[in-house]
Amino acid sequence: MALRLLRRRHSRGGSGVVPSLSVPLPPGAGAFGLMVVDPTGQPMGGAEVTVTARDSHRVATRGTTDPHGYFMATLAPGSYSVLTAAEGLSPAREELDIAPGVALPPRHIALEPARQLELPTAGTWLFDPPHTAIRFIAKHVGMAHVHGRFTRFEGGIRVAPNMADSHVSVRIDASSISTGNNTRDNHLRSADFLDVERFPYIDFTSTRFAYRGGSKWTLHGTLTMHGTSRSVGLDTTYLGTVNGGYEQELRCAALAKAELHREDFTLNWRSMLARGIAVVGPTVQLELDVQAMYHTHDTPTPPK
Known part of the structure; x- marks a missing residue:
């Protein structure tokens, strides 16, 4: 399930560095995080994140990024596909493997403007x-x-x-x-x-x-x-x-x-x-x- 508690440990680099994440993990579960930015590089709140199990194609969890562009979830061990989408922007798809007791480093997702489809003939x-x-x-x-x-x-x-x-x-x-x-x-x-x-x-x-x-x-x-x-x-x-x-x-x-x-x-x-x-x-x-x-x-x- 998606976690509401998110503790961030920022590295000593400059701004724009993706922070490391520390979360309490349920027994046997792993975790992953995303930091989503818009085409100008600004944190993007409200982006939709859908996590699907690759073997069964069932949705494991879904949610939206917080106002700072972050999303995090704990998952059972396995392989997953992560789709990040926002209105007017091209969706981004990532694949990840979750191992028990492991919180993966947060991934940086930059959404790009959606390709303009050719409109129908008048x-x-x-x-x-x-x-x-x-x-x-x-x-x-x-x-x-x-x-x-x-x-x-x-x-x-x-x-x-x-x-x-x-x-x-x-x-x-x-x-x-x-x-x-x-x-x-x-x-x-x-x-x-x-x-x-x-x-x-x-x-x-x-x-x-x-x-x-x-x-x-x-x-x-x-x-x-x-x-x-x-x-x-x-x-x-x-x-x-x-x-x-x-x-x-x-x-x-x-x-x-x-x-x-x-x-x-x-x-x-x-x-x-x-x-x-x-x-x-x-x-x-x-x-x-x-x-x-x-x-x-x-x-x-x-x-x-």
Whole structure:
């Protein structure tokens, strides 16, 4: 587990010298540390560190660097891969071997600016449903997670010469919700939740693209669900453009995520609990894993 106690013994050199680390080790465990700096050489707090066991590929621990750019963890003996990432910067990967009773010297990690991916060609790009997924994750009665998806949808992206002026529209068939449980799915379609008879579609229309550095964007827009419209921001990672596929189509890809609160869309979970109905919790994590194919230079037709 990550340690909160970090004792540093600075060497007598000048500034910028990585300090040695001394930590209490649990029996049979080892430890390692990182000092992460940004492209200007300044300590970088808040960088995300993920440690994965190389044999099982399971995440052993994860966390963020402290305000001074440090991260430290104790681990069981074994071989690990360490991924350090921060918004707008290229991730760095290190491999290390942990031995029992050994605290490795801290490693100096310098993150570099992310390579700017070539933006999509201006014009219309239409979602490719076989290679696109709209997924969600929610709590089940506050315990296990419910994983689901919508299986019927359509959408398009109008890429403007200035990417910030681009536009996205998505229409989801609310009745296509699927969680792998017919009883639960029918309940989610009912008037208690999505009420698909009255509100057959879930619509998202963007209002603006905000660039956040590297391949990161925030896609601001309006989500309409259950007869209610709310402003939402999709944290979006642009994954690039390729020329390939069955017909050598030009394709682009992106991954967008948002957290939705059901009460914002008049889906009152408290009243359902009072009636003994509890299917999913009050928040839902939404994820759009999109591939789109280049279509024309025309503006995409909004969903009807």
